Amino acid sequence: MFEVLQIGFFWLLQQMWRALPLFVTLAMMLVAMAPMNLMQGVVLGPDLALIAIFFWAIHGPEFLPPWAVFVVGLAQDFATGSPIGFWAVMYLFAYGFTLSQRVFFRGRTGVGVWLGFAIIAVLVAAGSWVLGTFVYARWLPPGELFGQGAVSVIFYPLLARVLLLLRRVLTTAPETL
Amino acid sequence: MAWNRNRRRSSSGSWAVLAQNPALVIFFLIALILLVIGRGQEALFDDARGAANDVSSVFMEVLSVPASEVNRWIAGLGSLFSTYDENQKLRQENAKLRAAQSELAELQRKVQRYEGLLKIPTDAPVTAVAARVIADTKGPFVRTVLINAGRAQDVLKGQAVVDDRGLLGRVIATGNRSSRVLLVTDLNSRIPVLIEGVNLKAILVGDNSQRPVLEYLPSGSRIVAGARVVTTSDGAAFPPGIAVGIVGKGETSPRVKLFTNEGRADFVRILKYRAPVDVDEAPSGTEPADKGDGKAKPASSQPAGTLPQTNAVYAQPGRPPAL
Numbered sequence: 001m002f003e004v005l006q007i008g009f010f011w012l013l014q015q016m017w018r019a020l021p022l023f024v025t026l027a028m029m030l031v032a033m034a035p036m037n038l039m040q041g042v043v044l045g046p047d048l049a050l051i052a053i054f055f056w057a058i059h060g061p062e063f064l065p066p067w068a069v070f071v072v073g074l075a076q077d078f079a080t081g082s083p084i085g086f087w088a089v090m091y092l093f094a095y096g097f098t099l100s101q102r103v104f105f106r107g108r109t110g111v112g113v114w115l116g117f118a119i120i121a122v123l124v125a126a127g128s129w130v131l132g133t134f135v136y137a138r139w140l141p142p143g144e145l146f147g148q149g150a151v152s153v154i155f156y157p158l159l160a161r162v163l164l165l166l167r168r169v170l171t172t173a174p175e176t177l
Numbered sequence: 178m179a180w181n182r183n184r185r186r187s188s189s190g191s192w193a194v195l196a197q198n199p200a201l202v203i204f205f206l207i208a209l210i211l212l213v214i215g216r217g218q219e220a221l222f223d224d225a226r227g228a229a230n231d232v233s234s235v236f237m238e239v240l241s242v243p244a245s246e247v248n249r250w251i252a253g254l255g256s257l258f259s260t261y262d263e264n265q266k267l268r269q270e271n272a273k274l275r276a277a278q279s280e281l282a283e284l285q286r287k288v289q290r291y292e293g294l295l296k297i298p299t300d301a302p303v304t305a306v307a308a309r310v311i312a313d314t315k316g317p318f319v320r321t322v323l324i325n326a327g328r329a330q331d332v333l334k335g336q337a338v339v340d341d342r343g344l345l346g347r348v349i350a351t352g353n354r355s356s357r358v359l360l361v362t363d364l365n366s367r368i369p370v371l372i373e374g375v376n377l378k379a380i381l382v383g384d385n386s387q388r389p390v391l392e393y394l395p396s397g398s399r400i401v402a403g404a405r406v407v408t409t410s411d412g413a414a415f416p417p418g419i420a421v422g423i424v425g426k427g428e429t430s431p432r433v434k435l436f437t438n439e440g441r442a443d444f445v446r447i448l449k450y451r452a453p454v455d456v457d458e459a460p461s462g463t464e465p466a467d468k469g470d471g472k473a474k475p476a477s478s479q480p481a482g483t484l485p486q487t488n489a490v491y492a493q494p495g496r497p498p499a500l
Contacts, residue, residue, distance in 0.1 A: 030236050034244035035313040035322070035443075044317060070204040074211075078229035080316035081350070081357055084222050085212030092205045099201075100194040132318050135216060136364065141385055145317045 017170075021060075022068040024166060025052040026075055028159075033079060044148040046155040049076055050124060053091050054117050054156075055163045057098035058105055063170060069095045083135050090131065094124050110157065117156050121149035227327075227352035234325055234355035237311040245443060252441075303416045305446040306330045311355070315439075320346075320363035320385060324445060327352045335414060337448045343420035343436035344368070344408060345445055356447070360439055361421070362389055369411040370421055370433075374404045378411065381421065381433060388425055388432040402426040406433050416450040 028048040049072050056064035073088025080087075098120055105113055125145040132140050195202055215222055256263065292299070308326035315321065326332050328351050338345045338358045346360040347368075359366055366383035370391070377398050379391040394400070404424045408415040422435040 030233065030240060033233075033237060033312040033314055033323075034240040035310050036244045036247050044315060066198060066201040066204045070208060073208060078226060079233060079312075080314045081226075081319045081321040081359075082316055083212060083219075084215040084225075085208045085210070088208035089205065089212060092201060092208060096194060096198070096201050096205070099198070128317065135212065136318065138364070140318060140364070144385065148317055 018063065019068070020170060021052070021056055021063040021163075021166065022071065024163075025049060025064070025068075025072050028052060029072070029075060029079060043151055044144055046152040046159075047121075047124075047148055048152075048155075048159065049073075049087070049091065050094060050121065050152055051117070051156055051159050052163060053095050054098055054120055055160055057095050058102060058113060058116075059164070059167055060171065061095075061099060063167070064095075066092065066095065086128075086131065086135060090124055090128050093127060094120055097123065110160075113160075114153075114156055118153045121152050122146070125149040223350060226350050226357070229352075230323060230350065230355040230357055231327070231352035234311055234323060234352070237323060238325055241309065241311040248441070248443075300417070304449045306332060306449065307444060307446055308332075308356075309444055310442050314357075315360075318364065318385070320360040320366075320383070320439070321349070322346075322358050322360065322439070322442065324356050324358055324447070325354065326447060327354045327356050329353050330447075331449065332356050332447050333449075337408070337415045337419060337450065338445050339419055339448060340437055340442050340445045342438070343422065344415075345437050345439070345442055347414070348447060358445075361435060361437075362387060362439065368421070369409045369414070370406050371409045371417075372400055372404050372406055372424065375400055378409060379431075381406070388434055391424070391431040391433060394431065400424055400431055416448055419448075 025048075032045055032048045053064065053069055053072065069091050070088050073086075073091040074084070076082070076087035076091070077084050098116075101116070105116055108116070125142070125148070129140060129142045129145050132145075291297075306326050308324040308330070310322050311325045312323035314323055322345075324338070332348055332351055334348055334351060336348045338347060344361060346358045346363070346366065348356045349359040350357040361368060361381065361383055362385060363383045364385050366381070366389070368381040368389075369378065370381045371378055372391070375398070377394060377400060380393045381389050382392045383389045391400075391406075402424050403426070406421045406424060408417060408419040408421060410417040420436050422433040425432045425434045
């Protein structure tokens, strides 16, 4: 009986360890929601969840599987008061698209990956605008979406560094594909 | 070479990713289904949203403390260079206000006397609950903030939220210890307002910009830039006279420059207002049971499917509410 409990406990611990990228992504989202007003209302803050999703899709999709991306999307929907499923759809699209283009990042340097993220950010902004227009059934100003995308691109190298440290803690697998 | 290229495409192309990740397709479809269901039946997720707000509010209360300190530092840094000018401006303003104070007291006495003489019914008393903004959850389409007061403090959906400068928004979802506030600038915000001076009524419509638009003004009406805009009790939603902003200058459509600064809202008050509306007593046995959950039940005399009067202002036919 004790052995079963011990195995169960270690299995749970292992799963929690593997889910660390998910917890870190959720924590980043909470930090981004703190009422700091660093951008002074001029532009929205960076989409930290998108940055994390892109990073893990490139550097280790096994650490952030589709169900985890779904959870992050739902959390974003609940956190921002968006229609339920909206960000889950957009993040799963970004994740799937990044995975499909993963081969192009083979041996790329940091700048190459950064440009790749810029393309994903633009696609997600455009996709969100189209989906949002359908969901809200009205014309939506696209400026803020693309503004947030641009801010996310600026913040990407900094946050990618932090996530890279986490990846090194989780695995010793090579960082390049 | 061409054969290799084809092989590579088939093993790692877009469709291959979907074939290799059935979970991705399944979760994408689940998310789409949730989106479609949520669009038609938004009320389905109300309780879940309330519970999620309560959970996140525990963390956000902790995070909001260093965040407000950071805000204070930033504000302090900004004012460091303009302290002298600001001081001069405040001195002038103080002198003006002192002069206006005695005039105001005299006017108040006069108004009270006239009200007594004319037997004008006094405004319904407005009590308030103080709360703190613990999360700034603005997104590309949604302008909301989270506050740390909920059903436990008798906060209900639809109540007005103000800060020290004026109207900030209204409560749209309540958890046990937290509530979500839809800001005046949100796409779905509709506030009945009055333009002082010309006494024109309008609806203040948010469009995600910093300056909401004044709509449904009577045709041919003329409004002056700089006129004050306040709430009205139309629709029995808000107490009358809450300061909202001033009519902006040089706009193609009439827009309002808000008194509040959404990003700087820290402490707020939730106004508990009950409009003095005479309602005929319902026949015995048909009285709706109010569980105190903020969900208004239609009176028996009200046709089925119509909204209760308190929500009438916000009803947008053919369009689901924001949350």
